[in-house]
Amino acid sequence: MKSGSTRVLAAASGGGHWEQLMLLRATLDNYDIRFATTEPAVAAQHGIESAERLPDCNQNKPLQSALCGLVALWIVLKHRPQVVISTGAAPGFFCILAGRLVGARTLWIDSVANGEQLSLCGKLSQRWAHECWTQWEHLGTDARPRYFGAVL
């Protein structure tokens, strides 16, 4: 792959969101990739020892969300990614927002679990991320979200 030095930050909460990121690893590993997750122990199980820790949060926990936003900003300032991608959920969305502040190109890939409508963060990403993709063809549009296949 020609762009092996592109700095990419890939962020996902533990659980299904992280699993989806791992299914994209064959492509992500072609770049200068850094991971951020709420469960670094799980990342270590995947052989990723240096994953950044994001505090877990959701829309019902404003204080933790604020903290998560700050940590996301810190991670982005530390690594200066050129590209930020997330497969969810709220902590990954904060990384996308923080990525925008440092001029990164940002991609939200909505979870394959959302087959009826985009997640809340997916909907926010329609506005705030450069690209917002759904993994369900029937939800795809011409702009946001677009459909380019699925991890499965």
Place this chain on the structure above:
Amino acid sequence: MILVTVGMQLGFDRLIAAMDALAPTLGLPVIAQTGKGRYSPQHMDARARIAPAEFERLVQQSRLIVSHAGIGTVLTAARFAKPIILVPRRAALGEHRNDHQLATVNQLSGRPGILVAMDEAALPARIAEGLAVKDWSAVQSSTARQLHRALAAFIENRPL
């Protein structure tokens, strides 16, 4: 070993009871994560909760997974290239708040390594098929190939 899981958050006794009835006929040990169900299995090694690391180890050791249509389990099965049989929870039976698992199985049916049993009556046939599945770890679905290509294009700032 066959691993049965209904996740940790909700019970799914219809699936657990059906697998408990089938277990003596399968010729393999069966381990089940029963979640918040009330049914007590007699023929399976049943545990309400299995910690994530242990669960992952069991997935690795299993020959086949039988699961509610929870996307997390589908993804774990995919990572270890294990065949998985999905049984959708039904809202009408009080198994979930809506029928999104029906939509999930309809969309995923036919992708590599994924089998669907629309109800417990279909389980014996699907289990036989699942145990006969040859290694499909090298099979990438066309949708996965498409997503990997698009992701590389985005990262490299090429036209999508």
